[in-house]
Amino acid sequence: MTPFAVVIFLLGLSSLATAANFTQVFEWPNELDFEWPSEESRTQALEDGTFKPVKIQPRYMAVYEARLFLNLFKEDGVPASLVSLPTSSESSSPPKLTPFPSWDFHLNGSGNCDKIHRAEGMEVDSDGRLWVLDQGNPDSNCSSKLWIFNLINNETELIHRFSFDEYFHDLVLDETANGTFAYIARWMESHVVVFSLERNESWIVDTPKVEVNSIALSTKDQEPRHLYLARSGFKELYSIPVAALHNGNRTTEPRLIENWAADNSYRMLMDSHGTLYSGFMYENYTSTWNTSRPFLEQSFYQVAGLESAWPFTFSLDQNATFWMTVFDDVNMPRFRLLKAAVAAKSYIYNSPECPGSCHKNDYA
Numbered sequence: 552m553t554p555f556a557v558v559i560f561l562l563g564l565s566s567l568a569t570a571a572n573f574t575q576v577f578e579w580p581n582e583l584d585f586e587w588p589s590e591e592s593r594t595q596a597l598e599d600g601t602f603k604p605v606k607i608q609p610r611y612m613a614v615y616e617a618r619l620f621l622n623l624f625k626e627d628g629v630p631a632s633l634v635s636l637p638t639s640s641e642s643s644s645p646p647k648l649t650p651f652p653s654w655d656f657h658l659n660g661s662g663n664c665d666k667i668h669r670a671e672g673m674e675v676d677s678d679g680r681l682w683v684l685d686q687g688n689p690d691s692n693c694s695s696k697l698w699i700f701n702l703i704n705n706e707t708e709l710i711h712r713f714s715f716d717e718y719f720h721d722l723v724l725d726e727t728a729n730g731t732f733a734y735i736a737r738w739m740e741s742h743v744v745v746f747s748l749e750r751n752e753s754w755i756v757d758t759p760k761v762e763v764n765s766i767a768l769s770t771k772d773q774e775p776r777h778l779y780l781a782r783s784g785f786k787e788l789y790s791i792p793v794a795a796l797h798n799g800n801r802t803t804e805p806r807l808i809e810n811w812a813a814d815n816s817y818r819m820l821m822d823s824h825g826t827l828y829s830g831f832m833y834e835n836y837t838s839t840w841n842t843s844r845p846f847l848e849q850s851f852y853q854v855a856g857l858e859s860a861w862p863f864t865f866s867l868d869q870n871a872t873f874w875m876t877v878f879d880d881v882n883m884p885r886f887r888l889l890k891a892a893v894a895a896k897s898y899i900y901n902s903p904e905c906p907g908s909c910h911k912n913d914y915a
């Protein structure tokens with residue numbers, strides 16, 4: 552911990568409650584619905600219980616050009632866990648969810664290991680490819696997979712099968728001169744899974760005593776680059792240098808940075824200027840830390856009366872737009888999509904005014 556690190560958390564302070572000006576894009580007054588192949592297939596699915604609209608819960612988000620992708624929590628009654636919707640619409644009613652790439656890719660009936668079982672974490676790389684983690688299904692002996700889709704033609708570019716199944720929880724992408732790597736978190740596991748695109752290989756690097764929850768990667772121009780890890784069930788935020796994930800060593804020593812104000816950061820995201828965003832289970836706000844300065848948590852967005860375990864999903868697009876969904880388990884409208892212009896893109900990109908190394912990384 553840096554000796555001069557300070558934690559001043561201004562919970563409930565309204566002047567900080569909106570650090571960006573969000574506008575509402577869509578609001579779904581009722582439950583979310585899918586774009587079905589036919590009205591008959593929808594009626595049939597409602598009748599046989601394979602579609603229960605009340606079960607739909609968004610968990611992860613990614614945006615590419617005019618399309619927004621969501622991962623829905625997969626359980627009985629949710630027929631597809633990877634869907635897309637347009638980022639704007641002429642229609643007065645909010646858009647429906649379209650299974651991506653098509654209905655055919657989603658498990659319909661009993662085990663088929665070539666389908667998408669449960670999508671749990673996504674990222675779009677700088678070449679316009681969508682990377683999707685898929686938990687697999689132990690009941691049908693389907694191991695977990697990493698799918699890479701080309702968003703120009705919607706085709707599958709690669710499927711990597713892991714040697715384990717279940718418990719994925721988000722990924723980040725590290726595009727280096729030596730190749731592209733994915734760093735993957737798994738619920739409650741004291742390790743990070745590393746995947747090398749060029750080698751089509753994956754391996755595990757232990758993070759002793761730190762069961763990883765959410766993860767984020769420092770900006771491209773910060774040297775050395777670090778992976779931030781939020782500890783599951785705790786407030787603690789750690790970091791490890793990414794070099795430790797591909798130097799052949801299978802263990803690392805995470806360094807404690809500071810504590811967030813709340814437990815269980817389930818989603819973190821870094822922007823290209825070094826602002827780290829985080830959402831917390833059962834909390835009605837998201838917060839930020841400017842990683843170019845000593846740790847200082849600030850409220851970014853708050854919602855009155857929000858009650859849900861997983862209230863927000865958020866992501867940055869290529870145009871420096873911050874997209875956020877707000878999900879309320881109890882009150883209607885259940886689901887809203889907001890956006891705000893921010894000055895930065897996602898950590899995948901260099902910040903425009905910062906082509907070299909202009910962010911200090913003293914606080915990793």
Ligand SMILES: *[C@@H]1O[C@H](CO)[C@@H](O)[C@H](O)[C@H]1NC(C)=O
Pocket residue numbers: 570571572
């Ligand atoms: C939000 O809008 C207000 C009023 O238009 C403006 O003063 C403020 O600077 C804006 N904040 C951001 C972060 O753009």
Ligand SMILES: *[C@@H]1O[C@H](CO)[C@@H](O)[C@H](O)[C@H]1NC(C)=O
Pocket residue numbers: 615616617618638868869870
């Ligand atoms: C980003 O900006 C480009 C050019 O200004 C535009 O063509 C594209 O549709 C924008 N993407 C999004 C997601 O708004």
Ligand SMILES: *[C@@H]1O[C@H](CO)[C@@H](O)[C@H](O)[C@H]1NC(C)=O
Pocket residue numbers: 588592654655659660
């Ligand atoms: C699922 O499979 C059933 C029977 O094979 C078929 O009738 C139905 O149309 C399929 N549903 C979708 C959404 O593909």
Ligand SMILES: *[C@@H]1O[C@H](CO)[C@@H](O)[C@H](O)[C@H]1NC(C)=O
Pocket residue numbers: 690691692
């Ligand atoms: C899964 O694999 C185990 C061990 O190989 C086997 O006993 C079991 O029958 C398999 N289950 C299914 C659904 O294939």
Ligand SMILES: *[C@@H]1O[C@H](CO)[C@@H](O)[C@H](O)[C@H]1NC(C)=O
Pocket residue numbers: 618635702703704705
């Ligand atoms: C890819 O899918 C989107 C809808 O998700 C569609 O608008 C687009 O035309 C598709 N592109 C191709 C090349 O099929």
Ligand SMILES: *[C@@H]1O[C@H](CO)[C@@H](O)[C@H](O)[C@H]1NC(C)=O
Pocket residue numbers: 709710711712713751
């Ligand atoms: C990548 O590895 C998977 C095994 O995880 C294999 O099935 C697949 O064929 C490989 N793809 C390529 C392009 O090498």
Ligand SMILES: *[C@@H]1O[C@H](CO)[C@@H](O)[C@H](O)[C@H]1NC(C)=O
Pocket residue numbers: 727728729
């Ligand atoms: C690429 O690999 C070489 C040799 O392992 C290493 O010295 C260098 O730092 C790596 N570069 C990046 C950008 O990771």
Ligand SMILES: *[C@@H]1O[C@H](CO)[C@@H](O)[C@H](O)[C@H]1NC(C)=O
Pocket residue numbers: 800801802803804
């Ligand atoms: C591997 O990492 C551990 C923990 O950071 C360190 O103690 C050990 O010296 C490293 N081993 C090698 C061979 O680099």
Ligand SMILES: *[C@@H]1O[C@H](CO)[C@@H](O)[C@H](O)[C@H]1NC(C)=O
Pocket residue numbers: 824826841842843844
């Ligand atoms: C983050 O801190 C740096 C260094 O103090 C500063 O230059 C930058 O403007 C800050 N970023 C934001 C978004 O406030």
Ligand SMILES: *[C@@H]1O[C@H](CO)[C@@H](O)[C@H](O)[C@H]1NC(C)=O
Pocket residue numbers: 563835853854855856
């Ligand atoms: C968020 O919840 C806290 C307590 O849980 C409450 O004090 C605060 O007023 C809520 N925020 C808003 C905007 O309602």
